[in-house]
């Protein structure tokens with residue numbers, strides 16, 4: 542099947558994504574986020590939206606009973622399959638997170654890192670997360686921000702990103718308040734909203750699908 546534009550953009554960067562993001566974000570910041578994710582207990586049956594080459598997938602896999610790692614790009618999924626070996630409870634599937642086609646009330650956890658800001662309609666992905674979560678299930682969402690980064694370093698980072706990725710795939714720059722509103726609009730109760738990582742930080746949100754609507 543022919544790749545659409547979004548799929549092709551990410552597929553074209555599948556082989557270089559990890560090394561280039563380490564250069565732009567800093568490997569210590571990515572590692573700090575990874576280490577934070579390792580501390581999350583009891584993720585149960587989990588799904589990841591937009592797993593990319595699987596860097597954070599390995600952290601989430603640690604405390605999940607099962608994990609369905611999904612991405613719109615088959616080439617990203619190929620990288621993830623190579624990078625996430627030795628975890629028989631992790632499966633991979635090509636899916637559009639705005640419309641997964643999966644059954645409602647299925648998962649204990651939906652995890653997604655660095656995806657909402659590149660989607661045309663992030664509200665659709667969050668509504669989809671809500672639909673496929675069991676009542677009481679948890680959304681864990683994070684994305685890198687430039688919080689605490691000085692103006693010159695911001696420009697330097699954007700320039701570095703554009704040079705490496707030959708384009709700017711971002712559609713949104715969410716603040717804390719907009720991140721909260723995104724989840725609340727879908728019906729979630731916000732449990733945590735904070736910065737994690739460092740020196741480059743990520744906005745981190747945990748939210749629950751309430752048992753009774």
Ligand SMILES: C[S@@+](CC[C@H](N)C(=O)[O-])C[C@H]1O[C@@H](n2cnc3c(N)ncnc32)[C@H](O)[C@@H]1O
Nearest residue numbers: 551591592593612613614617636637638654655
């Ligand atoms: C910025 S990368 C993040 C990768 C990984 N989550 C990480 O943080 O290292 C975004 C990923 O989302 C995927 N993606 C883009 N649009 C998507 C969609 N509609 N449904 C599922 N995945 C999507 C891309 O193929 C890419 O692998």
